[in-house]
Every structure is written in structure tokens, then in C-alpha cells.
Amino acid sequence: MGSVLTLVNIVADEVARKYPGRMVGTLSYAYTKVPPNTLGPRPNVQILYCQNQCFIHSLDDPSCTQNVDQYNKMRAWSEMTDNLHAWSYYFNYDRRGLQLPLPNLQWIKSDLRTKIALGSRACSCRRSAARTKMSSKNCETTY
Numbered sequence: 477m478g479s480v481l482t483l484v485n486i487v488a489d490e491v492a493r494k495y496p497g498r499m500v501g502t503l504s505y506a507y508t509k510v511p512p513n514t515l516g517p518r519p520n521v522q523i524l525y526c527q528n529q530c531f532i533h534s535l536d537d538p539s540c541t542q543n544v545d546q547y548n549k550m551r552a553w554s555e556m557t558d559n560l561h562a563w564s565y566y567f568n569y570d571r572r573g574l575q576l577p578l579p580n581l582q583w584i585k586s587d588l589r590t591k592i593a594l595g596s597r598a599c600s601c602r603r604s605a606a607r608t609k610m611s612s613k614n615c616e617t618t619y
């Protein structure tokens with residue numbers, strides 16, 4: 477994430493100079509999920525952490541290695557910024573556009589609480605870009 481965050485911080489500095497009070501958002505997704513060791517986001521940078529969590533276990537389940545990894549990365553980001561935002565896939569989706577149940581419905585409530593405890597200020601829930609009438613509908617919850 478260091479190279480991406482370096483660029484985002486440069487943009488954020490310019491935005492802060494020209495448009496005080498405005499935020500710059502960036503994704504922490506795929507190869508940018510690991511927070512850098514020595515660099516932090518500027519105060520006007522919002523980190524949108526995109527979870528790649530296991531849907532079988534809750535985010536804070538210590539027995540799930542995948543979720544422990546996600547939990548630890550979110551915690552590391554929350555220690556760097558007050559502008560952490562979570563992106564989750566809580567809706568059922570399928571590449572073919574089929575609406576399938578996900579086994580994560582039982583964890584939504586506790587996962588939202590965990591994200592709040594980790595410092596996340598908001599959560600976006602997204603559908604996939606599947607070919608459905610609902611595919612463009614997303615939700616966002618600000619705590």
C-alpha cells in the first residue's frame with residue numbers, strides 16, 4: 477500500500493490546500509490491504525477497507541485464520557486513521573446474476589459491531605456487478 481498511499485497523500489495535500497475540509501478516498505483492496513509500516517494516511521484521507529472475509533465465521537472468530545487476518549489488518553488501519561470505512565459483501569451475489577443465500581446472515585449484526593469496535597466509521601455493502609436489475613444497488617451505513 478505504500479506506493480499507492482504516497483500518491484493518495486500527495487493528492488490529499490493538494491486537495492486540502494485548494495479545498496479545505498474535503499476528503500480523499502482510497503481503497504484498501506487486494507494488494508493494498510496491508511497497511512504500510514512507516515507511512516500513514518493524511519487526516520483528510522478516508523481508507524475504504526474491503527474485506528475478503530470468510531462468510532462461514534464471524535469477523536472476530538479467533539478460530540478462523542482468514543478472519544483473524546482481516547481483523548488484524550482492519551485493526552492496523554484503525555490505529556493509523558480516524559477515517560476508516562469498511563466495505564463488505566453481505567448481500568448474496570453470483571457472477572451469473574443468481575440470487576443465492578450466503579451463510580453470513582447470522583454474522584451481519586456482530587460483524588458491524590466488531591467493525592465499530594475496530595474504529596470503522598461507516599460500512600458500505602455492495603452487490604457484485606452481476607447482470608441483475610439490482611446489481612447497481614448498494615447500501616451504505618454510517619454509524
Ligand SMILES: [Zn+2]
Nearest residue numbers: 530532533540
Ligand atoms: Zn472461516
